[in-house]
Amino acid sequence: MTLVDLTRELVSIPSHEDETAAGDFLEAWLRRETDADVTRDEIGNVIARKGTGDEALALVGHHDVVEPADSQVRGAEAGVGIGDEYAVEERDGRLYGRGTADMKGALAAALVAFRDVDPAGELVFASFVGEEVGGVGARHAIDDGFAPKYAIVGEGSTNYSGPDVTDVAVAHKGRRGSTITARGTAAHASEADAGENAIYRATAAVDRVRDLEPPLVDVAGETLEGRLTVTEIEGGSAMNVVPARCAFTVDERTVPGDRAALERVADIEGVEWTVDQNLPPMRCGDEAFAERVLEAANSAQDSDPQLVTKPHATDAGWLSQAGTECVIYGPSEPGEAHTDDESVSIDVLERCLETYRRVAKRWPAR
Incomplete structure (x- = not known):
């Protein structure tokens, strides 16, 4: 299954009211495609771990989405099959559908990178529920002991410093x-x-x-x-x-x-x-970690990525508040999430996958 196919599959699964089916898919995929230790907690967070070490790196996302428009639900116009499946369409090098940008595309890239890399240290994949309603899943996981030393959160950081560039966000409001x-x-x-x-x-x-x-x-x-x-x-x-x-x-x-x-x-x-x-802000306090991700981002694209800030709160705020050093790196562009024509660039998805791989493969720094 290619990255595009995996993204399409994830996006097609409704998860704006109930994330169960999306969580089922993630759990089954991880158990089938990896030999990681996979857990599913009582509220639906999916967490997988492999490797060992004192400074775990987590690839973090969420599998809930905001409510789709009728045009984003298969069969809605005909009044049949409503809610059974989200519509996904590929055109002009982009995937269109609810959750493509925010943030099942990044989640798919994190899944593939997690599968493909055999790190020297501990590598974690985490997908939370309830990000769109105040970070319910992240807060529950943190209360339950989820505490990686470092995390790359796959929220949007593309086209912040300029066109066709995926930057590394080191702070947000x-x-x-x-x-x-x-x-x-x-x-x-x-x-x-x-x-x-x-x-x-x-x-x-x-x-x-x-x-x-x-x-x-x-x-x-x-x-x-x-x-x-x-x-x-x-x-x-x-x-x-x-x-x-x-x-x-x-x-x-x-x-x-x-x-x-x-x-x-x-x-x-x-x-x-x-x-x-009270959704907390985030700021990465480890310059070496931010520079390491920036170096990988630079190697994965022809553009010149920068360290930037974001105006929007994410689950990185909860993780940062709990002591995790976070950066944000993902394919969503400003103004793309939550829209009726939400979409994501396939080239940028591949770029994110390559960046995640590069960071994880060299984790921890040798």
């Missing part, structure tokens, strides 16, 4: 989602002074959010800039009632290191701050 709730005392609007207006308290909190300075960090010659954005607001019960409650949400893009001092909103009387989601 995280995301913290918060709800700010202001509480007051209801009263009839004709006697507004008898109440305490929660909307007024909420607007004071919005002003405080706008006044906060998000942190900056310089990585690989780039500046990663945090950002705070008020995204939703809700409050009040009637036009003639002083509102007793008003809440708004904040989307915060975080950077490695400091966080914006969002907790200061809770200093306002009647205002509470709740963190709803």
Whole structure:
């Protein structure tokens, strides 16, 4: 089975609501094609290991995807067979279908590299569930003891520094989602002074959010800039009632290191701050590892790859937070993932496979 065939097979398996079938395929393929120690945990993560050593290298991906468009489901237009299989099409040197870019193409390349290489140290293949819903699988695996020293995460790093180049991302932003709730005392609007207006308290909190300075960090010659954005607001019960409650949400893009001092909103009387989601940022702290992957990436392509940063959170954030040194290297291009015409370049898939092989074959450095 070629890399393209393996990618097509993986992409065709629905995995936006239930990753079981995709996990079944991965587990069966690894048991058939390798002599690795293959495990499947209780939530569906598939992990395979071979070789021994103190500094394990993991090739990491995920087999869940976001919900496909009707055009990406075979038989959807005819109203039959919906959900049985995703549509996959090859044209103009690309594979089209839900999950081709994010990230079953990279997963297929990691599978083949894992199969083909006989490393001197320990090599790990890991595919997690639930990446698209907050890193459920990665967090579970980490809690269960998954702790490789190094990892290459196959999320997108292609066309960041220029066209037709697959770069090595050494840092990315995280995301913290918060709800700010202001509480007051209801009263009839004709006697507004008898109440305490929660909307007024909420607007004071919005002003405080706008006044906060998000942190900056310089990585690989780039500046990663945090950002705070008020995204939703809700409050009040009637036009003639002083509102007793008003809440708004904040989307915060975080950077490695400091966080914006969002907790200061809770200093306002009647205002509470709740963190709803906190996807950690990532930064590789091992320059030698990043350079080793960059050297392999350079050897696998005619272009001149660079060390770059990404704006999006990935499972690399959870691994990095747990102590794994991570880089990101994969075929997806900016703006390609989650789209109705999602696709991946076949040439870039082959490039990623060759890079994974080169790093793994020389692991650990001799």
